[in-house]
Amino acid sequence: MLAHAILSGLVFGCYFTLVGLGLNLIFGVMRIVNLAHGDVVMLGAFAAFWLFALIGLHPLISSVIVLAAFALLGLPVYYLVVPRLLAARDSEMLSIILFFGVQQIIEALATIAFGTSERSIPGRVLGRGPLHVLGQTLPVAWIVSAAVSLLAVALVYLYLYRSRVGTLTRAVMVSRDEALASGIDVHRVSALAFAIGVALAGLAGVFSPFMLGSATPAMGGDVNLAAFAVIVIGSLGDPRGTMLGGLIYGVALMLMQTYMSAWANLLPNLLLIAVLLVRPTGLLGRQVRRA
Amino acid sequence: MLRRIVVCLLAIACVAGARGAWAQQSRPADERLGGCFDGYLDKAQTAQATAPQPGEPAAPAEIRIGHLHASSGPYASISMPVYLGLKLWVEQMNAGGGVMVKPFGRKLPLRLISYDDQSNPGTAATLTNQLITQDKIDLLIADSGSVLTAVSVPIAREHKMFLFDPTGTGAAFFSKDNPYIALLADPVSTVWPRFLWEFLKSDVAAAGLTRVAILYSTNDFTGTQAAAIRAALKAPGSPVQIVFDQGVPTSTSNYAVLIDNIAAAKPDVVLELGYVGNDIAFLRNLQESGTKFPMVFTLYPGIETSTLLKNAGQAGLSGVFSYVTALAYSYPPEVGMTLEQFRDSWEKSYAKSGVEFGWNAIAGYVTGLVLGQTLACTNSLAQLDVRKAVFSLSGKLKTLIGTFELNEQGAQIGELTPIGQIAPEGKDGIHFTVVYPPAMANGKPIFGTK
Incomplete structure (x- = not known):
């Protein structure tokens, strides 16, 4: 039981890394809190569902389409909303209010458009039968979802640490004002980061029916809570921290389900409180400040 | 800044207003x-x-x-x-x-x-x-x-x-x-699970399936059902033994680890009591994990059959036991429409409602x-x-x-739903065979298909 819980937790944690990654990137670069992140994940789930239901598109192909479409969607949203938000005196607080409104709008429109019933894509689409890993059996759909998540994390890492625009992005992360003073086109860099963040949320949505059972317009709230727990554990603004946070969250969730199942939904809150009390900057917080 | 906050609040209010108008x-x-x-x-x-x-x-x-x-x-x-x-x-x-x-x-x-x-x-x-x-x-x-x-x-x-x-x-x-x-x-x-525990203590036990696992969502609905079943199965003289009994939050969307934990207890029968989303996640995870139990019972395949079929699929539901509601068992009404008439009216009014x-x-x-x-x-x-x-x-x-039958406290004690087993029908469909109580049964249970 313990081995299965830990292994499942690690796989599940990889997926939750992907869920939190976009949120963390947006916060890290722009210092705005995207409360609509979970609802973007939901939109990604419904996009994949409809692409599968209407034209039978494989989720892996859908993921590429969703990634591109959501990135393109993110760009105009950035220019419409974020520059004005960043010009405000307290952009963090204001972003919470603004994106809370956006979240409500997305959920309401999705409910009207899609109805309230659960939707999902058959797990067999990603591969039949369970896989045997280290003596434990895991659904193939989990392994595929985790593999895609790891690939996304790796690509984000390469983008941030092995590309010129990634270097500029990290400069904006460290100090927006200094980046601006040194001639970096902060809005261009931020818009790109915002688009990537939205695209990553959409990508996480594509695999949510496989990891979370089904998708509904109401799923955004729970996804948000998990995503916040993941990025606060790791540290706000650091993708490596998100990976660490995702794995800790996944393993802790599975251990809770195994040994204290009735209390498992308290986990995100407990982890958030524990991290904020013991290490408010997150486990990798110090490194972020010096990045 | 204040202007922006007001605009945000107005946006939220507009959404709430639109929802209210739609709802009312x-x-x-x-x-x-x-x-x-x-x-x-x-x-x-x-x-x-x-x-x-x-x-x-x-x-x-x-x-x-x-x-x-x-x-x-x-x-x-x-x-x-x-x-x-x-x-x-x-x-x-x-x-x-x-x-x-x-x-x-x-x-x-x-x-x-x-x-x-x-x-x-x-x-x-x-x-x-x-x-x-x-x-x-x-x-x-x-x-x-x-x-x-x-x-x-x-x-x-x-x-x-x-x-x-x-x-x-x-x-x-x-x-x-x-x-x-x-x-x-x-x-x-x-009262609702009465036929279920009677079935477990009679036909199921007679088939040699006596080890029962109960996994339930911790809310008033399924929590009470679990408590009633637990009490009935633990009553003196019961041939059934409960080998796993755990509650999970209603928000649970992943059951893979729980299924593994249940399997470790080696039950013959698994009762999963949850809401729609719980049942979908459980049945999908069960199918994907490759774990088999001689008998699996869940609530919603018989209650929201269409939703479960779309999400868990024919393969995910085949062999599962559930309550058989009026969706699959005809009760001639003395008041109001028949099921077919009501379904037609529904389709005319809400076919595109989602x-x-x-x-x-x-x-x-x-x-x-x-x-x-x-x-x-x-x-x-x-x-x-x-x-x-x-x-x-x-x-x-x-x-x-x-x-319609009430006890003196106002609790419904009529409208009891029989127990049925799901079998595949055609390419993607399913049908229920009522297996208990004997007076309503139209077939025999087949164990070991899940």
């Missing part, structure tokens, strides 16, 4: 059933009911029905079908001129005031209070499901307002000192039927008279879900 649509329509319940009110009473009596109070312009529903949140998928089923009944009644209201001796139009609590119990409590104190409703109907009904029960009782409870089956709602509630369209949770037709849609319609019969029989709209009228229907009212 109510149109006037007619009672096709007419007058008091024909089955047990004699002709003299019926004639008396239709003629205005001297000294009667002036008839109101309309009967105001207060109701809550959840258009979003975790309970939307069980709440919206109830709301739309009820709305369909109201529209049908109003289309025929209203519903017969005995105290006023004539038909009156119905006005359905239904607020959206967004699956939030706190909001549901506030809105229940608002319906009673501000909207001055004549009749109060709770939201669907035990979680959202739970908050309305004490408020209705405090205001001495009778609560029509469509599907809130938690046993704690019903007590001898609370005359202001009746459960309409689902059996109370302590809300699936299922048991909860029927429950909403049955709630309307009980309301109509109550108004046709009550001596006044005083709440204790309303209660008396509701209880007078007990054991006599037969709808498309069976016989």
Whole structure:
């Protein structure tokens, strides 16, 4: 039981890394809190569902389409909303209010458009039968979802640490004002980061029916809570921290389900409180400040 | 900055307003059933009911029905079908001129005031209070499901307002000192699983399957069902042994580890008791994990069959045991539409609503039927008279879900659902074989198929 819980937790944690990654990137670069992140994940789930239901598109192909479409969607949203938000005196607080409104709008429109019933894509689409890993059996759909998540994390890492625009992005992360003073086109860099963040949320949505059972317009709230727990554990603004946070969250969730199942939904809150009390900057917080 | 905050708040308010307007649509329509319940009110009473009596109070312009529903949140998928089923009944009644209201001796139009609590119990409590104190409703109907009904029960009782409870089956709602509630369209949770535990202790045990695992969501609905089953299986002389018994939060969406934990206990029978989302996740994870159990029982394949079939698929449902509701077992109604008629009406009205037709849609319609019969029989709209009228229907009212029967606390003890097993049908379809009780069975259980 313990081995299965830990292994499942690690796989599940990889997926939750992907869920939190976009949120963390947006916060890290722009210092705005995207409360609509979970609802973007939901939109990604419904996009994949409809692409599968209407034209039978494989989720892996859908993921590429969703990634591109959501990135393109993110760009105009950035220019419409974020520059004005960043010009405000307290952009963090204001972003919470603004994106809370956006979240409500997305959920309401999705409910009207899609109805309230659960939707999902058959797990067999990603591969039949369970896989045997280290003596434990895991659904193939989990392994595929985790593999895609790891690939996304790796690509984000390469983008941030092995590309010129990634270097500029990290400069904006460290100090927006200094980046601006040194001639970096902060809005261009931020818009790109915002688009990537939205695209990553959409990508996480594509695999949510496989990891979370089904998708509904109401799923955004729970996804948000998990995503916040993941990025606060790791540290706000650091993708490596998100990976660490995702794995800790996944393993802790599975251990809770195994040994204290009735209390498992308290986990995100407990982890958030524990991290904020013991290490408010997150486990990798110090490194972020010096990045 | 202040301007931006105001704009944000306005945006939020607009969304809430639009949702409210959408939710509160109510149109006037007619009672096709007419007058008091024909089955047990004699002709003299019926004639008396239709003629205005001297000294009667002036008839109101309309009967105001207060109701809550959840258009979003975790309970939307069980709440919206109830709301739309009820709305369909109201529209049908109003289309025929209203519903017969005995105290006023004539038909009156119905006005359905239904607020959206967004699956939030706190909001549901506030809105229940608002319906009673501000909207001055004549009749109060709770939201669907035990979680959202739970908050309305004490408020209705405090205001001495009778609560029509469509599907809130938690046993704690019903007590001898609370005359202001009746459960309409689902059996109370302590009684509902009766056929299940009898089946486990008889046919299943006789087949050598005696080790039972119970996995339930920790809410009033499934928690009470689990407690009732547990008590029955632990009763002296029971041939069944419980080898796994754990609760999980209702928000649980992943069961892979739990399935592994259950398998470690080596049960013959697994009972998974959850809401729609729980059952979907459990059955998908079970199928994907490759784990097999001789018998698996879950609640919602028989309750929201269409939704479960779309999400868990034919392969995921085949062999599973579940309750067999009116969706798959025909009860000839003496009042209201048959299942086929109701399904046709639903499809005409809500085919594109995104809300699936299922048991909860029927429950909403049955709630309307009980309301109509109550108004046709009550001596006044005083709440204790309303209660008396509701209880007078007990054991006599037969709808498309069976016989409406209340115990003295207002808990539904009729409308019991038999136990069935799902078998594949055609390329993607399924059908139920009723396996218990023997008087209703049309086939034998096949163990070891899941």
